[in-house]
Amino acid sequence: MPLKYALVHEWLTPKATGGSELVVREILNHVDADLYALIDFESSNPESYLYKRQIGTTFLQHFPFARNGVQKYLPFLPLAIEQLDLREYDVILSSSHAVAKGVLTRPDQLHICYCHSPMRYAWDLTFDYLSHSNLGSGAVGWVTRYLLHRLRYWDVLSANRVDYFIANSQHIARRIWRCYRREATVIYPPVNIEAFPFFEQKEDFYLTVSRLESYKQVSLIVKAFNQLQRPLVIIGTGSEMKKIREIANSNIQILGWQPDDVVKKYMARAKAFVYAACEDFGIALVEAQACGTPVIAYGAGGALETVRDIRSCGDTATGIFFRMQTEAALVEAVEKFEMYENLFNPEYLRSHSAQFSPQIFAGRYLDFLNNCKEKRPSIQERSGFL
Incomplete structure (x- = not known):
């Protein structure tokens, strides 16, 4: 019986065209996975490779102005990602630079996270975020600081939901260890x-x-x-x-x-x-x-x-x-x-x-995925390995 895969990303919009989106696209080229995100405005975009694709989303999809940046709803992101129901899948693949790794999974599911960075707002860019926004001063500033404090707690907690981490560089692998005390395998992202x-x-x-x-x-x-x-x-x-x-x-x-x-x-x-x-x-x-x-x-x-x-x-x-x-x-x-x-x-x-070509990325990512599956008896049984 073939395994069922889900791929979870933060957001899919015409303005989101960075390295994390390139990783999502390359994974989908090689893994038959259902796609999920906090918000999706690409499946309705005729110029997107995701046009007319069925994509699961969260309640943030219907929030005002979400298309222009769901980051404005930062306190709701952890709650939203936890509402995705992925019980029907055997393997969860997440592409995460904020909250995608925080999806809820069963003990017998395999969760592999390609981590582009621990959540920047909560860690390395906290003071930059406060000083260059309208949320860093006065009473509002203290509320923002408290929310970021709570967000760091959630971010560390949600790291425990991941079985295996992949980092996009040695630099990020060190940050994953510093923030989560988790080892990560480095697989450089694909560059066309x-x-x-x-x-x-x-x-x-x-x-x-x-x-x-x-x-x-x-x-x-x-x-x-x-x-x-x-x-x-x-x-x-x-x-x-x-x-x-x-x-x-x-x-x-x-x-x-x-x-x-x-x-x-x-x-x-x-x-x-x-x-x-x-x-x-x-x-x-x-x-x-x-x-x-x-x-x-x-x-x-x-x-x-x-x-x-x-x-x-x-x-x-x-x-x-x-x-x-x-x-x-x-x-x-x-x-x-x-x-x-x-x-x-x-x-x-x-x-x-x-050395950073899509072909090299695909080979290393798929090898890592297969190695992780072989380490999990429950996954081997469902895929017919045993």
């Missing part, structure tokens, strides 16, 4: 390398592609390039758009949101891709390398696993790090990059990025 054009000849501009939010540190990049007076192109939109437009000098071009084909064109032709955030993995850094474009990145988080610094790697380098999130450190890194610029080999950058 073949979709990015390879160009050896670069033009005289730098590029960053990012959501314009405070923790992405795009304003730091702008201030550094104001000093450098080098041409910089910014692609992306977000709550800091107005601030960034106000502080940017004439050498900086802000394009806002752009379609994929425009992003790929700029990424392929840029002198270097600049990134100042501490990323969980950093898919954009790999996409730039797939184009043969070197990376100038903050040397922390997932970047340390995807970028090879020219000062230590020589002719197998793919970029250069700056070690502090300061304007001075980034200015120095750009100047150092220009000293080494001719030493980068675009063809090597492309080949380096291939």
Whole structure:
């Protein structure tokens, strides 16, 4: 008798197009699973691969303005995810960066969580969340702090509902251990390398592609390039758009949101891709390398696993790090990059990025899934192994 699979993700909307959504899509390419989420506005989107797919949702689906971001209902997310009834399934697969791992399961069900990050609002980004929202001061601020405190309790409790954790980087595996005291196997997320054009000849501009939010540190990049007076192109939109437009000098071009084909064109032709955030993995850094474009990145988080610094790697380098999130450190890194610029080999950058291909992800994920099933007698019995 074939096993029944459920795949649980946080939210499915046209605006949610990051690395976690790429993981969901790749899993569905290889596992016949029913899909569940807190909210779903993709099955009604004719441009989505999920168009007309049956997707289970929660009561948040009907909340006002949920389509534009269910995060505004943060205190309700744990309750909502626990309302998904998954009793009919043998194997639960979750793709989680907030609450998806918190679904309720029976002892005989197998639950494997691909964790993109422990809940950022409750852990690493708590103080950023408080200081850059209207919820961080006064009486409302204390209520928000208490809710985040309770959310951390739930987040740790719900980690105990997972049988096996997968992390999208060594960086996230360490955070999973720190927050949950659980071991995690690292399987890097899929990056569609073949979709990015390879160009050896670069033009005289730098590029960053990012959501314009405070923790992405795009304003730091702008201030550094104001000093450098080098041409910089910014692609992306977000709550800091107005601030960034106000502080940017004439050498900086802000394009806002752009379609994929425009992003790929700029990424392929840029002198270097600049990134100042501490990323969980950093898919954009790999996409730039797939184009043969070197990376100038903050040397922390997932970047340390995807970028090879020219000062230590020589002719197998793919970029250069700056070690502090300061304007001075980034200015120095750009100047150092220009000293080494001719030493980068675009063809090597492309080949380096291939280790993060969808094919490699699929092989490692399916091997891990099969190994986990073999360790569970109840699953083996239902699948006919015994």
